[in-house]
Amino acid sequence: MSPSTLAPIAFPDVTLPESARRLRAEVRAFVDEERARGTVLGRPDSWLAGWDPGFSRRLAERGWVGMALPTEYGGAGRGFLERYVVIEELLAAGAPVSAHWVSDRQAGPSVLQHGTEEQRRFFLPRIAAGQCFFSIGMSEKSSGSDLASVATRAEHTADGWRLTGTKMWTGGAHVNDYAIVLARTDDTEDRHAGLSQFIVDLRAPGVRVEPIHLMSGEHRFNACHLEGVDVPDGMLLGRRGDGWKQVTGELAFERSGPERYLSTFPLLVSLLRELERRPATAEQLTRIGILTARLHSIRRLSLGVAAALDAGAAPDAQAALVKDLGTRLEVALVDTVRGILPTPADPHATPGSHPELLAFALLHSPGYTLRGGTNEILRGIITRGLEQH
Structure with a gap:
């Protein structure tokens, strides 16, 4: 696959390898350990709001920061799909990953692709060790x-x-x-x-x-x-x-990952736990089913972009589409959860409780469709991609 052969709305079909299944189990065990020590609070938007350098370093000790970087620069050399599995699990759990987030997601790949050998030798091992954080x-x-x-x-x-x-x-x-x-x-x-x-x-x-x-x-x-x-x-x-060419390439990493549809996922998990305590109506289950179907569909698209990046393609239009669909889902998820279970949001409630998580998601929701490019800008990118083909 190459940039010239990847049509603007084509998404490679992806089947995760068996190694990804084993890796997912390892990450879940690690998250359970961290949850027990009180570092994983299950909050929405953890890739923005969960700044914990200690957590980042412990994650790096497992080889889960800088996973797609070559081993000669301190990375794990494992590719974007395996990194995807780790990120997916961490975001679903609401783990505090924001300290190393930008370094791992785009600064590291950008330095690897465009940097001098001296820059690679200096920055990449530090990024992979969870010791160097970028904005x-x-x-x-x-x-x-x-x-x-x-x-x-x-x-x-x-x-x-x-x-x-x-x-x-x-x-x-x-x-x-x-x-x-x-x-x-x-x-x-x-x-x-x-x-x-x-x-x-x-x-x-x-x-x-x-x-x-x-x-x-x-x-x-x-x-x-x-x-x-x-x-x-x-x-x-x-x-x-x-700079322009480099930035637009960098934005494919920024716009297409699991963070573009999983920021509010912990709130959906909290809703399901609340409904376990009371009988759910058919209407409630239907609305949850629609959310879940949208989530699954966008996940497939996002995985396709990860596979394209792994193959060295430049899926700019696909990444813009994932971001547009994903961040609109995040806003819809918050509104739907409020409609299914009209619990008053309370930022001062017990940390991790449904009212507290709902308040956290609501207060963060204005940024979902803005950061990484507004929906209007993204649709312009998608349109231009279609026109060029």
């Missing part, structure tokens, strides 16, 4: 889904580059180590040209992180101000001017 430096105040309009600039200096600008919605910038920042290095008529990516030390002089609080009061996102930040030449990621 995403793409969006800006007026450049959310329209990344080609970024205003952050990188000026070439005698010793490297000086970055000036502000990145918005930079998740984890207050606790992570590095960010991959998209900046304009050249002025061109084609606004998709002249962009480059840089690996920026988030503790470097000139980096100022300003909190952006969620509706729940949580501090997950930030405005990351780059006020004349000096970046060495060796931290240019890829070639100068290739």
